[in-house]
Amino acid sequence: MSELHLTDEILMAFADGELDQPVAAAVARVMAQDPAVARKIVEFQQSRRLTRSVFANNLAPDVPSELRAAISAKIEAYEAAVEGGEGKQAKETKSIWGGGMSPVRMALAASLAAVAVSAAYFIGQHSQSEVGRLAQLEHPRVLQELSRLESGRDAELPFGRLRVISTYRLPDNSLCREFRLQSTSTSTDAVACRTDGWRVTFALSDPAKGAEYVPSSGGDLLESYLDNLGAGNPLEGEAEAKALSETAR
Amino acid sequence: MEDVEAQTHLIGDSGEDPIISKIALAEVQRAIDSLPQEQREVLALVCGEDLTYREAAEVLNVPIGTVMSRLARARRRLVEMTAAA
Structure with a gap:
């Protein structure tokens, strides 16, 4: 190999x-x-x-x-x-x-x-704000919802609103979910992938203030990241439900 | 236009004092000054002008591997110097 x-x-x-x-x-x-x-x-x-x-x-x-x-x-x-x-x-x-x-x-x-x-x-x-944001993204409540919530659905959490956007099966068979965590001050788009448990692998918070340094939108970045992982088309309906049920085992 | 203050977002997370950016830029400038000329050249072409490695290799008439090794050395040096600042 x-x-x-x-x-x-x-x-x-x-x-x-x-x-x-x-x-x-x-x-x-x-x-x-x-x-x-x-x-x-x-x-x-x-x-x-x-x-x-x-x-x-x-x-x-x-x-x-x-x-x-x-x-x-x-x-x-x-x-x-x-x-x-x-x-x-x-x-x-x-x-x-x-x-x-x-x-x-x-x-x-x-x-x-x-x-x-x-x-x-x-x-x-390693700044406090970023560590704190990552900690929120990997909060047990978020990870729990990632195993449960259908794409397009929201969940109100103590620290913000979680929306699961889509679900992907990677070529290595692992499951990834794109989601957004919106608090009063910050909106973070993220991807979490699951092997033994959910782990956030991508996060993009608030578009940079210096716009000239970010020619692409956050959405473009995230999309390209998913492409880079070989995410393909999102799972829908029964396929997604089946994939989520596997995470509960 | 890029300005020094905008570099805040390049060096660290938002909220970092712009003064750090100025120091960092000064350190980078000093670090570039201290590099061997062959490393400065490739740095200028790739990082300053956005040439690809292959284009830089053709401009400088050296193998692409040489471009990459010179460039990596130069950038490691920049990181070391700015981290130590």
């Missing part, structure tokens, strides 16, 4: 959205189970954002003029190729050294990597 060895280069490539889908999916699965891996991915994501900000704010160190010219020429060639329909999506702005224009496409573009990192970011942080 093959085993993916997660080097720093692979984790970085995952954070940058550079991995092919099957490998990215494998990394995402490990990440969901291993906070240390999640943490590393978050760090790669953060280093990218911070580096971008340094360049965007023209704080970057001087670069030899020959190299700058060579790279600018190459970039222009790429842009021409991209505009001609080749290669990847258009990069909107190129001005790392002294152009004064801010790069447009953020590292958090809607890639699978970014999606997964969003989850890891939540899970990997």
Whole structure:
């Protein structure tokens, strides 16, 4: 049985959205189970954002003029190729050294990597507010309702309203449920998956205030995360009821 | 436009003091300054310009594996420096 060895280069490539889908999916699965891996991915994501900000704010160190010219020429060639329909999506702005224009496409573009990192970011942080939010998501009352509530139904809990949105069967046969926990101050969309018990693997609270850093909506992120897990179509009706009954055993 | 204050959301969870962001950005700048030039180049292309690894490899005329190893080293260094700040 093959085993993916997660080097720093692979984790970085995952954070940058550079991995092919099957490998990215494998990394995402490990990440969901291993906070240390999640943490590393978050760090790669953060280093990218911070580096971008340094360049965007023209704080970057001087670069030899020959190299700058060579790279600018190459970039222009790429842009021409991209505009001609080749290669990847258009990069909107190129001005790392002294152009004064801010790069447009953020590292958090809607890639699978970014999606997964969003989850890891939540899970990997240790502030009181985030820990408290995660604790609420994994509160026994929430987990109990995840085994019981049909999709589309609500439950009023002491700390907010729980709505189960959908149910998925993953390729490895585990069950996942998408849900939302809405309190007076916070709305959190989350995914919990069940092996021995329910475990929250993705959570996205309140859209970031700095909207320019989150080009996709939370819904898009969550959807992509589910795609990344191989969730497929949601279970409905009897199929969902049967799956839920299995969790009660 | 990106500004320093907005970096609050990039470094930590909401509510973190913006001053931390300024310190972090200054640390990142210092860390980038301290990197070998070959690492700065690949960092600029991939993180600053959003080039793919393959594009960066072609621009710099090095194998893609070299891009990845240089980039990973550079970013590990940035994380270490900013974490120690």
